[in-house]
Amino acid sequence: MRSVLVASTAFGLLALVPACDKRPDSNPSPTTETPAAPTTASGPAAPKSRPFDPGQLAVFAALPASIERPDNVLTPDKVALGRMLWFDARLSKAQDVSCNSCHDVTKSGADDAPISTGTKKQKGTRNTPTIFNAAGEFAQGWDARWTLVEELVVPHAAQASVMGVDEKRLVDTVSSIPAYAAAFKKSFPDAKGAVAADTIAMALGAYARKLLTPSKWDTFLGGDQSALTDDEKAGLGAFMDASCTTCHAGKYVGAAQNQKLGVAKAWPASADVGRFAVTKEDVDRGVFKVPTLRNVTKTAPYLHDGSIASLDEITKLMSRHQVGKELTDAQTKSIVTFLGALAADPPKDLVAKPELPASGPKTPKPD
Ligand code: HEC
Ligand code: HEC
Numbered sequence: 001m002r003s004v005l006v007a008s009t010a011f012g013l014l015a016l017v018p019a020c021d022k023r024p025d026s027n028p029s030p031t032t033e034t035p036a037a038p039t040t041a042s043g044p045a046a047p048k049s050r051p052f053d054p055g056q057l058a059v060f061a062a063l064p065a066s067i068e069r070p071d072n073v074l075t076p077d078k079v080a081l082g083r084m085l086w087f088d089a090r091l092s093k094a095q096d097v098s099c100n101s102c103h104d105v106t107k108s109g110a111d112d113a114p115i116s117t118g119t120k121k122q123k124g125t126r127n128t129p130t131i132f133n134a135a136g137e138f139a140q141g142w143d144a145r146w147t148l149v150e151e152l153v154v155p156h157a158a159q160a161s162v163m164g165v166d167e168k169r170l171v172d173t174v175s176s177i178p179a180y181a182a183a184f185k186k187s188f189p190d191a192k193g194a195v196a197a198d199t200i201a202m203a204l205g206a207y208a209r210k211l212l213t214p215s216k217w218d219t220f221l222g223g224d225q226s227a228l229t230d231d232e233k234a235g236l237g238a239f240m241d242a243s244c245t246t247c248h249a250g251k252y253v254g255a256a257q258n259q260k261l262g263v264a265k266a267w268p269a270s271a272d273v274g275r276f277a278v279t280k281e282d283v284d285r286g287v288f289k290v291p292t293l294r295n296v297t298k299t300a301p302y303l304h305d306g307s308i309a310s311l312d313e314i315t316k317l318m319s320r321h322q323v324g325k326e327l328t329d330a331q332t333k334s335i336v337t338f339l340g341a342l343a344a345d346p347p348k349d350l351v352a353k354p355e356l357p358a359s360g361p362k363t364p365k366p367d
Contacts, residue, residue: 034311036253039127046330047238049230056240059231062218063294067136067209072150072202073210078187081180082207084198084354090173091157092119093164094275095366099204102162103131105211105351108298124161125272127306130299132346135209135294142304143275144258144289150205154197167197174200179357210353214293215344222249228341235338238331243323252292260287264324271356272304294342312335 009273026301037274046087062201068074086105087097102116109130126142142144154200157163159172165173174180175195185193219227229238239245250252258275261267267286275284288304302314312332319327327335345351 004069005261009280015136018106045333047234047241049223049233051225052236057221059245060253061251062128062221062222063133063212063214063251063360064136067212069148069150069205069209072205072209073207075187077183078203078206078211079350080204080354081183081187083350084180084183084356086207087353088356090177090359090363091170093367094120094171096120097163098234099131100353104355105295108132108295109134109211109346110299112300116303118159118161119164119231122161123165124159126304127301130286130295131208132211132213132254133255133294134212135205135288137252137292138257139289142288142291143278146280148205149208150201153201153204161290169203169364170200171197171258172362175334176360177357177365178360206359207350211346213344213346215294215342216366217294217341228338231334231337232341233338235334238334239338242319242325242327242331243316244335245299247290247322248293251293253291255289257290258284258287259290259322262286264322267321293339295344296312297340297343311339314325315339 008241066074081257089095089101091098097117097119101104101112102118104111110128111130115125115137117123128318129133129142134140135149136180138144138147140149140152146152154167154170157165158167163170174184181193181195184195184199184203188194188199191199216227225233247257247259250256261270261274270286273285275287275289276282278284296302297311301309302311308317309312315335316327319325
């Protein structure tokens, strides 16, 4: 049993290397030092709390204080404008959904549906990922299609199952609202205050870049071992013993690489080809971005298709299909307890719904 486990883990690691997309500020490669869980004849006992030395924790990192991009400076004016656009359903074709309808920042940065409902009640095929911390991830979208949040905005809004608006309609709508035109002038003095696809994406991107959720996990990583309870620390041990850190490590406990779903044991067929849709390379069939586990206790249902409702269940399935090992109920419960320590809310003033400016005479009607 043990040798099978080690072999499959090593295989997983080999497979990781070429698939690991790198950005200059991306997280370190997955560690090879994660020990396999000790198995005894009587079966594993419930995980126990233990002290962690900094070396063991080096595979993780605390959230940065902010996610800056030099060419989209985060001024308070721009973030406030982005927040208004974020909540404004007039941006969508039938003026019935805003970014917040699916990525609800007053909740988990996502919604509860396996598949969200977009404008004109259209449905896509993928689960809505949380917007919290997303701007810092190495790529955007389940298939890592875009690198920066700003790059995603216009094509994402154009999807029929999202907002159903082409670039022209998006720009026409925003520029027709008099107070927006004034706010763009203030936020983008260099671009001469133009309302354009670019500046709309920058404003929404600026808002997304502020939606960080540092938690007691970050305090713990900062050196305060008392920030986690004994049960959470035991869960961290169980998480590391279960080799989850092969893929879920770094600042976001994930979101630093793409991986095949079913790397150790085949996943039942999924209709979604994953990253193959972007690269058209066979090795990318069924490959998805490894999601962040920050806030994961609040973002059910799980996976790219929202097919798994419970965190206990997905934890067991991950171990079976990604690591090649069965978890006991006690190990599963302990890991889930640890995952709870990764959750926190962004600052309240950032997520409150702002008052939206009145439409102008040229504002398009819903269609
Ligand atoms: C109808 C629901 C819906 C609406 C409305 C919506 N999104 Fe999304 N969003 C999604 C889904 C689904 C995905 C995953 C897309 C994929 O992987 O193909 C996603 C992905 C994202 C991501 C990538 C996050 C990650 O972790 O990969 C960002 C950023 C994002 N959306 C921002 C926005 C912004 C900005 C708006 C408003 C302009 C918006 N979304 C409107 C459903 C929605
Ligand atoms: C070989 C890489 C790999 C390993 C090891 C791995 N995961 Fe994952 N994990 C992924 C990928 C890829 C996904 C997304 C798959 C998808 O959506 O189809 C994922 C998704 C998840 C999700 C769902 C998150 C969401 O927002 O939908 C959870 C929870 C999770 N993993 C926990 C774990 C735990 C706990 C372990 C250890 C037992 C683990 N993972 C081990 C690659 C891995």
